[in-house]
Amino acid sequence: MEGVHGRDAELARLDTFLDVLAAGPAGPAGPADPATLAVSGPPGGGVSTVWAAGVRRARARGLLVLTARPTAAEALLPHGVLADLLPPLRDGGPDLPAPQARAVDAVLLRAVPGQEGHAEVDARTVGSALLGLLTRATGPVLLAVDDADLVDPSSAAALAFALRRVAGPVGVLAGLTADAGDAPLPAWVGARGEADRMVLGALPASALHHLVREHTGAALPRPTLDRLARRSGGRPLYALELARAVRDRPDERLPPGLGTLVADRVARLAPAGLDALLLVALTPAPTVTLLRRAGTDPAALLPAEADGIVAIDGDRIGFGHPLLAAAVADHAGPGPRRAAHRRLADVTDHPEDRARHRALGSLGGDARVQAELDAAAASARARGAPDAAAELLELALGLGGDTPGRRVTLADHLLAAGDAARARELLTALGERDAAAERLLAHVHLHTDSYAEAAAHLEAALAAAGDDVLRAPIRADLVYVTVNLGRIAEAAGLADDLAADAAAAGDVGLLAVAEATRTMTAFLAGRGLDRAGLDRALAGEAAGGGPSGPVMTRPSLVHGLLLSWTGELDHARDVLLALRREALDTGAEADLLFPAFHHVILECWRGDLAAAEDLARDTTERAEQLGGAVAHAIAASVTATAAAYAGRLDEARQEARRAIALLAEGSAVAATVWPMITLGFTELSGGDPDAAVAVLGPMAAATRDMGYGEPLAAPFVPDAVEALVGVGRTEEARPLVDDLLRAGHALDRPWALALGGRCRGLLLAADGDLDGAGAALADALREHERLPVPVERARTQLALAGVERRRRRRRAATEHAEAAAALFARVGAATWAARARTEAGRLHPVPEPDDDGLTPAEHRMALLAAAGRTNRSVAAELAVSPKTVEATLARAYRKLGIRSRAELGAVMSRRDRETPDVGGARGS
Numbered sequence: 002m003e004g005v006h007g008r009d010a011e012l013a014r015l016d017t018f019l020d021v022l023a024a025g026p027a028g029p030a031g032p033a034d035p036a037t038l039a040v041s042g043p044p045g046g047g048v049s050t051v052w053a054a055g056v057r058r059a060r061a062r063g064l065l066v067l068t069a070r071p072t073a074a075e076a077l078l079p080h081g082v083l084a085d086l087l088p089p090l091r092d093g094g095p096d097l098p099a100p101q102a103r104a105v106d107a108v109l110l111r112a113v114p115g116q117e118g119h120a121e122v123d124a125r126t127v128g129s130a131l132l133g134l135l136t137r138a139t140g141p142v143l144l145a146v147d148d149a150d151l152v153d154p155s156s157a158a159a160l161a162f163a164l165r166r167v168a169g170p171v172g173v174l175a176g177l178t179a180d181a182g183d184a185p186l187p188a189w190v191g192a193r194g195e196a197d198r199m200v201l202g203a204l205p206a207s208a209l210h211h212l213v214r215e216h217t218g219a220a221l222p223r224p225t226l227d228r229l230a231r232r233s234g235g236r237p238l239y240a241l242e243l244a245r246a247v248r249d250r251p252d253e254r255l256p257p258g259l260g261t262l263v264a265d266r267v268a269r270l271a272p273a274g275l276d277a278l279l280l281v282a283l284t285p286a287p288t289v290t291l292l293r294r295a296g297t298d299p300a301a302l303l304p305a306e307a308d309g310i311v312a313i314d315g316d317r318i319g320f321g322h323p324l325l326a327a328a329v330a331d332h333a334g335p336g337p338r339r340a341a342h343r344r345l346a347d348v349t350d351h352p353e354d355r356a357r358h359r360a361l362g363s364l365g366g367d368a369r370v371q372a373e374l375d376a377a378a379a380s381a382r383a384r385g386a387p388d389a390a391a392e393l394l395e396l397a398l399g400l401g402g403d404t405p406g407r408r409v410t411l412a413d414h415l416l417a418a419g420d421a422a423r424a425r426e427l428l429t430a431l432g433e434r435d436a437a438a439e440r441l442l443a444h445v446h447l448h449t450d451s452y453a454e455a456a457a458h459l460e461a462a463l464a465a466a467g468d469d470v471l472r473a474p475i476r477a478d479l480v481y482v483t484v485n486l487g488r489i490a491e492a493a494g495l496a497d498d499l500a501a502d503a504a505a506a507g508d509v510g511l512l513a514v515a516e517a518t519r520t521m522t523a524f525l526a527g528r529g530l531d532r533a534g535l536d537r538a539l540a541g542e543a544a545g546g547g548p549s550g551p552v553m554t555r556p557s558l559v560h561g562l563l564l565s566w567t568g569e570l571d572h573a574r575d576v577l578l579a580l581r582r583e584a585l586d587t588g589a590e591a592d593l594l595f596p597a598f599h600h601v602i603l604e605c606w607r608g609d610l611a612a613a614e615d616l617a618r619d620t621t622e623r624a625e626q627l628g629g630a631v632a633h634a635i636a637a638s639v640t641a642t643a644a645a646y647a648g649r650l651d652e653a654r655q656e657a658r659r660a661i662a663l664l665a666e667g668s669a670v671a672a673t674v675w676p677m678i679t680l681g682f683t684e685l686s687g688g689d690p691d692a693a694v695a696v697l698g699p700m701a702a703a704t705r706d707m708g709y710g711e712p713l714a715a716p717f718v719p720d721a722v723e724a725l726v727g728v729g730r731t732e733e734a735r736p737l738v739d740d741l742l743r744a745g746h747a748l749d750r751p752w753a754l755a756l757g758g759r760c761r762g763l764l765l766a767a768d769g770d771l772d773g774a775g776a777a778l779a780d781a782l783r784e785h786e787r788l789p790v791p792v793e794r795a796r797t798q799l800a801l802a803g804v805e806r807r808r809r810r811r812r813a814a815t816e817h818a819e820a821a822a823a824l825f826a827r828v829g830a831a832t833w834a835a836r837a838r839t840e841a842g843r844l845h846p847v848p849e850p851d852d853d854g855l856t857p858a859e860h861r862m863a864l865l866a867a868a869g870r871t872n873r874s875v876a877a878e879l880a881v882s883p884k885t886v887e888a889t890l891a892r893a894y895r896k897l898g899i900r901s902r903a904e905l906g907a908v909m910s911r912r913d914r915e916t917p918d919v920g921g922a923r924g925s
Contacts (some may be wrong), residue, residue, distance in 0.1 A: 005054050006215075006237075007208025008047070013040075015055045016197055022141050023062045036174040037193050039149075039186055042201030044178050044324060050619065051201060052176035059143045059174070065089065066143045070319070071151040072326060074583035075285035079386035080108040081154035083131070087896060090134040092141075092854050097137075098586035101130035107384040121387035124155065124417065126587045128162025133586075136162055136883070141170035148323060149175035149190055154418070155386035157189045164192035168872055178323075212237055213244040216309070230741045238322055242266065263328040267310070267900050273301040279333045279341045282326040283312065285354060287318040292347040298801040311327020330553045331389065339364075350489040353377045353389060357891050371402035375802070387417035405431055409438045416441065421448050448629065451666075456482045457758030473502035473511045480518045481554050484525075485672055489714075493522035493653030503669070513541025516554035521563065527710015529748055530567060535560060558596055565603050566713040568751050570789050573603055593623060594635045597676060601639040605646045608791035608828035614858030617643040619881035634663035638676040645683045646792065647856065648831030653683040674700065685720050690727030697721035701737055712744045712753035719756040726763045736762060753785035759797045766804050774804045779900065792833065795824040802879040806843065829856075859893040866890055868903045 005012060018038045040055070042048045049070075067087035091105050103127040106112040144160070146152060152160070164173065168818045175190045178201075182506075186196055195677045201407040204212070206226050214220050221244065232243060242262035256480045270278070277297045277845040281287040289299045297633040302318070305311050309321050322686070330338060342362030356377030363370045373880040391414040394407060408431065412424040426441045428434065459479040459785045466472045476499040483492040496519040503511035516538035520531045540555035557580055564573035577600045597620045604613035618638040624636035638685040651730060660676035667856035681697035684690075712718070718737050725734040745753025758781025766774035778801040785794040802817035820840035823836035832880035855863065865875045876883040894900065897908055 005050055006211045006876050007204040008051055008054075008201070011040075011051055011199060011201065012054060014197075014769050015051070015058060016196065018172070018174075019055070019059050019062055019064070019143075022059075022143060022170055023064060025141055025170045037190060037196040037548070039175045039177055039190055040199050040200060040201065041177040041179040042182070043236060045236040045242075045322065046201050047204070047237040048176045048178060048201060049147050049197075049322070050237065050768050052145065052174065055174050056143075056145050059145070059861055062417045064143045065138060067097075067143055068145045068147075069152075070147045071153065072148070072285065072320070073151060073323060074283055074326075076151045076153050076155055077357065077389065077391035077392055078285040079155050079352070079381045079384060080127070080159070081153045081285055083108050083127070083159055084110075086144065086146075086156075087131070087134070090138060093865060097130060097133050100126050100587040101133050104130040104385060105134075107162050112522075121383040124158060124385040124387055124585065125162070127155070127385040128159040129585065129587060131159050132166055135167045135171050136169065138169075138171075141172070141174050144172055147176035149177050150187055151323075152187065152189065152439075154388035157187060158388070158418075161189040163190065166882055166884060166886055167193075168876070203236060204230075204240070205235070209235070209237070209240045210305040213241065217239055219244065225878045231812075232722065238324070238497065263324050264332060266308070267325065267328045267332050270305060270308075270310075273302070274299070274305050275332070277331065278305055278329045279337065280345060281318050281320070282329040282350065283338065283341050283358075283453070284345055288316045288371035289313065289318065290316055291345075291348060292318075295344045311395040316789045330740075338840075343752065351755070352380050353386075353393065356393060357396065358910075360400060363400060365400040367400065370398045370404075371400060374400075374402070375407070375410075378410070382414060382417070387414045390414040391418055391420075406434075409435075409441060412438075412445075413441055416445060416448065421445050426448075428574055432476075434465070436469055436471045438463045439465060440471065440478065443478065443482075449577050450642075452482050452485050456486060468505075470506050470508075471632050473499060473508055473515075476502055477511060477518070477554055479515050480522070484522065487674075489522060489525050494521070495525050496522045499883075509541055510545030513538045513556050514554045516541060517559040518554050520557045521554075523712050524563060524566070525714045527714075527744065528746070530563060535563065561596070562599055565599065565606075566711065568601060568788055570607050574600075574607065577603065594620065594627075594632055597639055598635050598672070600640050602675070604794065606790045608789075610643065610646050610829040610859050611856075611861035613643040613646065614856060614914060615861070615885070615889075618858065619885045622882060622885055630663045630666060632720055634660045634672070634676075637663065638679065641679045641683070645679050645686060646828075646830055648686070648833070648835075650687045650832060653679060657683065674717070678720070681717060681720050681724065685724055685727075688836075690724040693720065693724035694728055695725055695731070710744065712741055712748070712750050712757075719760055722760040723763055726760075729767075731764055731767050734760070734764060752785035752790070753780050753783050755788050755797065756793060758784055759793075759800055762804065765906050766800075768808070771804055771808050775801065775808060778804060791824050791828050795821040795833065795837065796825070799833070799840060802837075806840070807837040855893055855896055857897070859889055862886055863897075863905060865894045866902060867908075 018036070021036075022871055024163075031307075038055075040048050040051050054361065055128055056066055067086040067089055068775035069082040071082050075081040087105060087108060091109070094179065096102075097105065103112065104122045107122045108130075110125060117494065120573040124678045144164075161670055163529055164171070171193070173190060173193060173196075175186075175196075177184075177186070177190075177764070186198075190196060206223075208229055210221070210226055213226075213407035230240065232239075239262070245261060245266065267275070268279075277299065280292060280295055280297060281302070284291065292299045292302075299313075302311055302313065306313055310325050312319050320329075333341070333530055339362045342358045346355050346358035346362060349358060359370050374393050378390040378393040378397075381387075381393060391411055394411040397407060398411070408427050412427040415421075415424040415427070415474070425442070425445045428438055431438055434442065439458045442848060443455040443458035443462065446458065446712055456479065462475045463472065463479065466475055478716055480492050480495045480499060483495060494514065500512065500515035500519060503515045516534050520534040520538060523534075524530050526903065535556070539560060542556040557576065561573050561576035561580065564576060565568075567911045580596055580601070581593060583903075584596075597616055601613045601616050601620070604616065614738055617636075620639050621636040624632040641653045643659060644656065645653035657676040657680040661673055661680070664673040664676070677696055677700060697717050697720055700717055701715070718741055722734045722737050722741075725731065725737075738757060741757035741760065743752050744750065745757050758777050762774040762778035762781060764774075765771075778797060781797050782794070785797060788794070798821040800818045802814045802821060805814035805817060822834055822837035822841055825831075828908055862875055866872075872883050872886045875886045875909060894905070897905070899905055899908060
């Protein structure tokens with residue numbers, strides 16, 4: 002039984018777990034999600050033995066098994082566990098996007114980021130690279146990690162990132178030391194969902210008998226065996242150590258505890274062996290070669306190997322159990338440990354490990370050691386391990402290097418590692434903050450609570466910067482924050498100053514940001530679109546080697562937004578999709594959120610409500626993974642928008658109000674506008690103009706004060722006008738219509754002319770001028786020919802149908818109402834379709850369309866799946882996660898009452914509904 006005694010039930014559970022994983026894809030929505038199996042037990046309880054049996058059995062089934070067995074010394078090594086897991090996936094594996102490939106090379110120390118032309122790596126890109134490799138793996142994969150609670154933080158972050166997102170047959174087998182079966186699991190272990198926990202109990206005396214005889218060659222008498230079982234509590238390692246004590250000291254009483262037994266066993270080794278073992282215990286990846294370089298004869302380990310304390314496998318050395326390594330380190334004492342660290346610092350090749358050894362071997366106050374820690378921290382950060390960088394700087398502070406500059410740098414690493422609270426604590430404790438500290442504190446506020454607080458700290462940073470090179474990046478941040486606070490005129494002035502600062506700094510990337518922000522703020526202020534400035538910004542971004550600054554100010558995103566706002570919707574969609582794919586390649590999931598804000602609205606304008614549903618669902622999933630009020634607010638806002646257009650009005654109200662509350666807490670006025678627009682549109686859709694006026698009326702009145710001059714910068718004005726007219730407040734609506742049409746003519750904006758014309762028609766109809774209203778609405782429909790926004794076109798047709806009915810032009814009224822109903826139905830705007838059918842039904846009955854119960858998103862994915870596309874292929878096509886595809890298809894299967902993809906193909910082939918354009922590629 003492969004050296005595993007008394008664990009038949011546990012091995013059977015292992016087999017079941019591995020059989021499910023080996024079976025691969027199953028179920029209607031794709032692969033069954035193989036539950037994580039966490040094997041736990043008390044120290045010396047046999048966890049490693051059962052874990053190793055699982056690894057052997059997985060390999061026997063042909064699984065790709067990735068293993069790591071971290072040690073206490075390895076727990077702080079950047080990407081230490083990941084470096085063990087990646088090679089079988091990467092070597093000879095599939096091609097990765099360039100940012101992910103660079104991240105893998107950095108993890109494996111095949112390249113040095115920041116040197117020799119190699120770009121620095123973001124921590125998110127490391128997780129994205131692991132996700133990419135797991136997604137591209139052929140066949141089931143098992144990630145098997147023993148001592149999973151010792152995984153270094155940077156590896157744990159990458160594992161959690163990838164495991165939360167990967168779809169397909171990827172399982173986790175984790176070994177954990179825990180005295181209680183309900184002890185919390187490391188976050189990464191539970192990232193795939195609820196883990197199946199297997200807690201190892203005590204071995205019976207019969208199993209201990211076989212274990213002791215196998216490892217010591219002795220067959221203990223039954224009374225001794227029973228006493229050993231009671232004393233050890235049935236823990237295998239403890240029982241073996243007791244058996245050795247009985248063998249070596251038969252006349253003595255058994256020692257009281259496992260720690261004492263292990264310490265006694267270590268103490269009996271020769272000094273040369275203890276010296277070699279200490280080096281092995283203190284280094285993350287001990288090897289025979291390393292011992293020789295440290296001046297130690299590896300042969301000194303042979304007695305320890307014979308005694309089962311260590312195992313030597315080729316060049317690699319490992320302890321038989323972590324307790325043995327801890328016993329060796331404890332036995333040595335502080336002085337010899339420091340000396341051993343100094344020896345290891347002289348022979349290790351790993352830069353961060355070398356600096357840590359140097360620090361742990363130092364008595365403090367050594368400027369050279371502190372400088373080496375600074376360099377190592379910078380190296381760790383460049384390789385995408387900000388947590389390790391922070392730990393190295395903490396060591397420098399503890400060795401007498403507590404300076405304001407080092408504290409600011411430490412806060413920067415902590416913020417990048419996700420510890421905003423500790424970063425804030427460090428920065429606020431500084432007596433006097435320089436420009437870098439003030440800017441960083443602003444970033445803390447942006448990540449956590451308040452744009453207004455961020456603006457105050459950025460203004461302080463700008464004042465403290467003087468002629469410093471930080472002026473340009475500080476001002477770039479301030480432009481972003483000021484726009485979000487709704488201070489457009491001020492932002493436009495800041496953008497002009499940013500260009501001068503960036504030119505003085507000679508920063509090509511920031512010059513591009515300056516051009517982009519100047520173009521955007523001038524556009525929002527009503528000065529038109531400076532296409533030459535936008536082209537310069539895009540050229541500068543390309544020449545600068547990639548994005549710079551907040552995502553909102555990146556030239557490529559500004560390009561997409563301006564295309565959207567000027568009516569080039571398909572081109573805008575292509576730009577935003579390219580940005581999504583870039584963010585997914587680099588793992589910059591936070592950078593997906595702000596563009597998603599606008600991307601969902603764009604898809605609704607285009608009439609592709611299925612794409613809007615896909616993006617909203619995906620954004621919600623990512624917000625849950627990222628956490629934070631802003632992420633959840635954006636997810637709620639886009640969900641509300643998609644729901645409102647699809648006609649799920651209760652859901653839209655609830656999500657819009659949640660988004661408004663969350664964004665108001667952070668004082669992001671500009672961002673709060675979008676869920677308020679959605680809430681007003683929702684109330685108008687539901688036929689409640691009073692509720693719509695309550696939301697949209699104050700916004701419309703405040704438009705001029707906020708400095709917006711571009712019509713589409715205030716897209717709520719047409720809905721506000723319709724609501725005001727609906728409650729009889731026409732005099733408040735007139736100046737809004739006049740401003741809308743005036744700007745539309747001055748800037749030649751089809752959106753303003755089409756919707757302004759509709760608003761003019763509604764006002765004239767309310768005044769009783771039905772002929773004038775009909776003419777205005779007919780003119781608006783002609784402007785709609787230049788505006789590819791089907792929902793708005795259908796709304797104008799619906800308004801015209803009402804006017805024509807009042808003019809007693811029944812045929813014209815019927816044609817416009819039916820055309821509006823058909824257009825609303827085609828895009829999936831259910832509430833508006835029902836309103837149009839009601840209008841048409843005033844003239845003659847209109848039958849209800851067939852309804853299969855699927856949402857547009859479910860219908861869209863069902864079509865792709867029925868065409869033979871895999872979940873991964875569908876996810877790539879729609880730029881969402883495979884888990885989003887799985888969840889959506891699962892719901893569609895339940896609604897259709899089917900269980901297999903074969904059934905799906907048959908159901909979809911029988912449908913008589915027109916097949917919608919899927920992702921802009923019909924029939925793909």
